[in-house]
Amino acid sequence: MERWEVFGKRTVDDPWTSVGAVHAPDREMALLLAKESFFRHGEGVDFAVVRLSDLHVFGEREQLEFATDKTYKLQSGYTGMGDKRRRAAARAVEAGAVIDRRRPVDRRVLNPAHRSRTEA
């Protein structure tokens, strides 16, 4: 018997999201089984089934892995931002570039020259 992938929408604005699979002989039966298996408790506003054989699977995992260091494409490629901010702020003080102008009090102050303002 064929396997059918089941997709659901939680709200009308959501994209189709995979929720599981059912085995069924035809479309009508697949829809019925999908409804009974995945949508009996208000899980969404609509659902759909697709024959597994109609999914064209890429299947070449190694092509999705990075052959070289590509961390510059990821958030994790830019770590230690807090330290970098403090270092650059300290460098500003050393260069004599202190800007003491009114700012919202809840804004975190990295420049030690401003520290008195936040403590006040």
Next chain:
Amino acid sequence: MSYETRTAEFKAHLAAGGKVEATDWMPDEYREAALRFIEMHANSEIMGALPEREWIGRAPSLRRKLSLTAKVQDEVGHGHMLYRVAEDLGKPRDAMIADLLAGKTKFHNVFHYPTYTWGDVAVIGFLIDGAALVTQKALLESSYAPYVRVLKRICAEESLHQRHGEDLVLELCAGSDEQRAMFSEAVDRWWEPIMHFFGPPSKPERDMLLAWRLKTRTNEQLRQRFFDTYVPKLWDLGIPIPDPALEYDEAAGEWTWSDPDWDGFWRVVKGDGPMTEARLGLRRRTHDAHGWVREVMNQPARAA
């Protein structure tokens, strides 16, 4: 049902926080406003990739070169996702690209200016992307659902770009006096275009984009939000901002700032900026040179 009744119902749907899908009925005015807005956003992603593209060859290290290349590629991708959304509102993608190249449609003011140093790249990556992120995050509340879905993806990538931009800024600001000056001078050059980017303070009751809930925040709300985040960050780095009036007014709960030259803004957005012609010219030449790719892609598939 008359057009007026349907429009009234549509407005009530929006007022109740309802969303609009491409296949839903919508008044012509809504369709036109959404199309024009999203088309301009798409144009800006495509044209906005060019100032940074100019620096790929001159980036100071291999890693900076790679990260800039990846970012430019992301921006062009955003442009295409947005053209796809705009297309469903009734204007073919070819026509949108043709109108951009012919200078008939607009793109954001900030992409009409030249870049002189690596400091400009840092400003674009941190402040201009930051300004764009502030506006795009606010657009996640837009009434046009297909736009919101695409914006979710765009915002995720933009927050990476933003971090990349801040990384560039911190590297320069923690560096030599020359590096600090390079960034500071770039901030001086770009501050006015960034103020222009948010647009003049507008009358909310006259803004059709607000009326249709395509936007939900005024220009001024977005500008203030930008100040909240970015002004303290620049000041912490000892980088002055070229606006003597810029300061937080505790009593009013908002920032004071000076009006830039708004005539200059209107000239630039109408296509008379210092780099408008050069960038459109490059885009036209590239478009023509790559015509064969479109031709091959559009050929019917041959049996294997």
